[in-house]
Amino acid sequence: MSDDIKPNNETSPEDSKEFHKSEEVKKSTAEQSFQDNSSDNEPGQEGKNTDRLADAILDDKTSDDVVEKSPVQDSQEDREEPADDQSDREVEDKDQPKHVKGEQEDDTSEEQAGPLVGVEGVLPAELDPFFIHEPVKRSIKLQVTEAQKTQALLLDQMIKGEIEPQPEVTGSKSASNNILRIGIAIFLLVSILLPLSTRVPASITPPISRDSVSANQLIENISDGATVLLSVDYEPGLSAEMDAALASVVDRMMMKDFYLVLVSTVPTGPVQAERLLMYLNQGGGYQYESSENYTNLGYIPGGPVGLLNFAEAPRQVMPYDLDGNAVWYSPHLQNISSLSDFDLVVVATENPDRARSWVEQVQPKLGNTPIILVVSRQAEPFVRPYYGSEPSQIQGLVSGFGVGAFYLNSNAQAGFSSMYWSSLNLALIVGGLLMLIGAVIYAGKSLNTRKPE
Amino acid sequence: MRQLRTSIVVAIAVITGIIVLVGYFIELPVLENLRIILLHYAVIFIAVALIVGVVNLVQVHWKKFQNRQPGGVYSLILIISLLVTIIVVGYFGPTSTPSLWIFSNIQIPVASSLIAVLTVVLTYTGVRLLKRGLNLFSLLFMATVLIVILGTVSFQGFRIPGLSELRTWITQVPAVGGARGILLGVALGTIATGMRILMGSDRPYGR
Numbered sequence: 001m002s003d004d005i006k007p008n009n010e011t012s013p014e015d016s017k018e019f020h021k022s023e024e025v026k027k028s029t030a031e032q033s034f035q036d037n038s039s040d041n042e043p044g045q046e047g048k049n050t051d052r053l054a055d056a057i058l059d060d061k062t063s064d065d066v067v068e069k070s071p072v073q074d075s076q077e078d079r080e081e082p083a084d085d086q087s088d089r090e091v092e093d094k095d096q097p098k099h100v101k102g103e104q105e106d107d108t109s110e111e112q113a114g115p116l117v118g119v120e121g122v123l124p125a126e127l128d129p130f131f132i133h134e135p136v137k138r139s140i141k142l143q144v145t146e147a148q149k150t151q152a153l154l155l156d157q158m159i160k161g162e163i164e165p166q167p168e169v170t171g172s173k174s175a176s177n178n179i180l181r182i183g184i185a186i187f188l189l190v191s192i193l194l195p196l197s198t199r200v201p202a203s204i205t206p207p208i209s210r211d212s213v214s215a216n217q218l219i220e221n222i223s224d225g226a227t228v229l230l231s232v233d234y235e236p237g238l239s240a241e242m243d244a245a246l247a248s249v250v251d252r253m254m255m256k257d258f259y260l261v262l263v264s265t266v267p268t269g270p271v272q273a274e275r276l277l278m279y280l281n282q283g284g285g286y287q288y289e290s291s292e293n294y295t296n297l298g299y300i301p302g303g304p305v306g307l308l309n310f311a312e313a314p315r316q317v318m319p320y321d322l323d324g325n326a327v328w329y330s331p332h333l334q335n336i337s338s339l340s341d342f343d344l345v346v347v348a349t350e351n352p353d354r355a356r357s358w359v360e361q362v363q364p365k366l367g368n369t370p371i372i373l374v375v376s377r378q379a380e381p382f383v384r385p386y387y388g389s390e391p392s393q394i395q396g397l398v399s400g401f402g403v404g405a406f407y408l409n410s411n412a413q414a415g416f417s418s419m420y421w422s423s424l425n426l427a428l429i430v431g432g433l434l435m436l437i438g439a440v441i442y443a444g445k446s447l448n449t450r451k452p453e
Numbered sequence: 454m455r456q457l458r459t460s461i462v463v464a465i466a467v468i469t470g471i472i473v474l475v476g477y478f479i480e481l482p483v484l485e486n487l488r489i490i491l492l493h494y495a496v497i498f499i500a501v502a503l504i505v506g507v508v509n510l511v512q513v514h515w516k517k518f519q520n521r522q523p524g525g526v527y528s529l530i531l532i533i534s535l536l537v538t539i540i541v542v543g544y545f546g547p548t549s550t551p552s553l554w555i556f557s558n559i560q561i562p563v564a565s566s567l568i569a570v571l572t573v574v575l576t577y578t579g580v581r582l583l584k585r586g587l588n589l590f591s592l593l594f595m596a597t598v599l600i601v602i603l604g605t606v607s608f609q610g611f612r613i614p615g616l617s618e619l620r621t622w623i624t625q626v627p628a629v630g631g632a633r634g635i636l637l638g639v640a641l642g643t644i645a646t647g648m649r650i651l652m653g654s655d656r657p658y659g660r
Contacts, residue, residue: 237567305499313489381628425607429606
């Protein structure tokens with residue numbers, strides 16, 4: 001574009017016409033390419049966003065081109081405007097503010113009252129409703145740099161590449177992929193089952209983190225027989241990891257004869273909690289029974305709203321346990337009217353959003369009551385900011401069952417964690433090695449194919 | 454008439470939102486009670502919506518089975534499973550032995566299987582990661598994955614020196630930094646959405 005512009009004093013009518021022609025050619029080419037892009041995406045709706053992106057970039061390009069014209073050149077073009085530009089002018093006119101009827105007459109109308117009676121073109125002293133006009137339409141074209149344009153185009157191409165149908169994989173390739181997939185599955189399966197069947201790895205110890213030590217100390221500092229609110233907020237699919245992590249913590253609490261009040265914001269949570277206590281009763285030799293040692297209040301519906309409601313008025317929101325008993329008048333809970341009356345709150349979840357809901361909706365109502373979050377490894381980075389903040393919004397963080405095994409080791413009892421820890425260990429080593437081998441092979445292949453070029 | 458109805462709906466939403474919001478800042482017993490009542494209503498509506506969702510699910514799958522659409526048999530299995538579970542849990546209680554049996558022997562294995570399949574797929578994808586292209590970012594990605602995986606484990610007590618510390622740094626500095634950024638973004642987005650709803654410019658409750 002800038003190459004086409006000549007100095008103003010050298011601009012001849014012929015040059016201006018040529019300039020307009022080249023502009024039109026550019027515009028039509030750009031529009032054509034845009035239409036081509038649109039037609040490519042017609043079969044699916046996925047292309048809409050990419051089209052919008054392309055549209056925005058395209059608009060921006062044409063707008064840049066227009067901006068680059070000098071005012072003098074513009075005036076010359078206006079004088080020598082060919083008939084074809086009439087339509088463009090009409091489009092531009094549409095963008096101008098539209099005045100309502102009567103505005104023109106008002107500008108030259110005579111004053112009807114006051115000392116200026118009969119004088120034309122007087123500015124009105126009061127707001128004239130006839131002067132109100134439609135708001136000026138602002139341009140929403142993107143203001144982006146060249147680098148941003150390039151990146152946006154790259155993203156556009158990437159997305160288009162994803163939604164375009166891929167050519168069918170040939171039979172031999174498909175078979176080799178299947179063999180690779182099955183081979184990986186077998187490797188992983190064997191590495192998981194081997195430690196479980198042989199029960200070898202008592203010597204493998206999990207890492208001990210400062211978080212788990214401080215959580216352990218927090219529980220230790222609470223007196224025996226304390227009342228604890230325990231929320232079991234994880235889905236069944238991740239129960240292997242979460243059960244192992246939580247079992248160690250709950251085991252610790254059962255040793256200290258804590259009275260547990262179970263709740264959940266997941267529909268399957270109450271059953272999950274019962275299952276966990278049943279396992280711990282069997283494995284740890286406890287005699288925890290409903291009503292006497294714990295009470296299960298069940299499912300809190302409503303997500304964050306339900307949690308806030310529960311935090312505001314626990315007695316009103318969850319008046320009965322799962323067996324239909326009015327539990328709040330039992331000897332263990334009669335002194336508890338709000339969540340701050342609990343000695344400790346423990347939340348077990350694999351979902352960062354649920355952890356966030358507990359911190360945001362419930363933690364402000366807890367007063368001096370500490371809260372411990374037991375989370376999966378994948379949720380840890382999202383929860384850690386609450387733990388690392390000053391003052392910290394959560395007082396204890398236990399992540400993954402490697403840490404759970406720490407509790408287990410300190411308690412010197414067998415359980416979920418030691419059993420799973422070794423399997424996880426071996427499976428991670430095998431998985432990591434497989435990836436490393438794959439990376440070396442494919443990197444070598446990639447380098448070999450590059451050399452001839 | 455339609456505009457009037459819209460205005461009433463917007464007014465209810467805005468007033469409700471303002472009452473709940475103001476209740477956080479001004480400690481008035483009346484306001485607090487009103488806020489609790491409104492929250493009660495919200496929870497009841499959400500719980501009813503859950504039931505409506507289940508009824509809708511049954512309707513959709515029953516129609517699919519009736520019209521003999523592809524996969525209609527699975528729809529029938531879904532409906533039967535749902536009915537059996539409702540009957541068992543309703544009759545014996547949610548924490549009874551039969552209910553726990555269904556949960557432990559059907560629901561957990563099925564859900565865990567999906568995660569297991571995901572593990573195999575992710576490992577397979579990790580193995581083939583560099584097949585599509587060898588560049589700085591794919592190498593960086595692969596190196597991060599390997600450091601986090603191998604830094605987590607110990608083989609018979611043996612650890613590669615420095616790997617565990619590097620893994621801890623990755624998960625607690627860049628990962629937490631990114632997570633903190635996401636949390637801040639979520640918070641700002643929530644405030645913006647809340648303000649838009651309070652001003653009536655966003656109407657997620659219908660037109």
